[in-house]
Amino acid sequence: MNHQDIPPKPASPPRTGSLPKIQNRAAGPAPAPESVTWSQPRQDPAPEKRVNRRPAFWKAFLVVVILAVAGSLVWLAVWLNSAPGNDAAKGDAAGVLQTAVTPPATPQPLPREGVAPAAYAIGDCFKDFDPQALTTTVVPCDTGHSAQLVATFRYADSTGYPGVEPLKAKALEACQAAKLGPAAKQFQLNYQRSFPSSTSWESGDRRVDCYVTADAGNVITASVLP
Template sequence: MWRAFLIVVIVAVAGSLAWLALWLNSSSGGDTEKNQAPAVLQTAATPPATAQPLPRDGVAPATYAVGDCFKDFDPQGLASTVVACDTGHSAQLVATLRYPDSAAYPGADALKAKALEVCQAAKLGPAAKQFQLNYQRSYPSTTSWQSGDRRVDCYVTADGGNVINASVLP
């Protein structure tokens, strides 16, 4: 009797594992629309972040580079002043994620969540401990997405104005 019970258990476990393998395989590769190029996360500056000479006024957000430091930063602004990080500034771009051009708009909630992930992935250096910093996130709206904006950005900012005087990246 116990041998029959053992055989039934083994068959049930084997069947369950086979079903699980088929289910996982079908859900991971069956939807061809979701099989597109992955988004690219950048959390380290590639020196120089923005070409010299600095400061540069009127720099558009689409051209910001990881490592750029900003004087009198306004996250809603259409342009900013990029300065050398060893001069007084109020924000630094510490991480960015680029969705592929072919990606469909994922929605504001998904982009907000992704922006949080981008900030969590940012690696800060020892200089960050010298300042009272906050994270600011920026992500595309439906309108800017339709215009080609595929960036999710993470900044560290200081509430006290242009008080940061070093790069906060490692």
């Protein structure tokens, strides 16, 4: 045997400290760490990047205030317009109330005899007035007369016959809405209501009337309206 063919043994075993260790795959993966500690603390977003919501809040508050003021003004306007005597005529769901003269009234010249109730106009003055008469005589208000028409309420044409009591109540409302002038204090006056019967309603009569009347006869010598 040629001993020269065998390499000599190394003087020391090979170093293993710098070699990577191979994990044993049969043992399974390495366990996860229980916790992680950041080397640097987390920082909140820069102050200039934060959203400022105060302007939006004040804008919304201002809008609510404006809407509330506008609603109050609308309500006030409606209330003022609904006050009695503000307009010559006022409409509602049931009809139209009229409390002031709308020229021209009964055609001139006066006196005019044989005027039917459907032709009566606000401000007309009547001689020897009878609310149940089919016709009457309209005279100038500065001459002796016993009644003057001061308010009317006209129902819508599509309205069904309300009945006697509702018609009386509506005529009373018309009298309460009437505005009288200073001349009314010079005479002893009463309110008198007139309203259609079921028969006249069927023929198209939709109006209730309010008159001021004098029980003593044709003693009124001036218009009692403003």
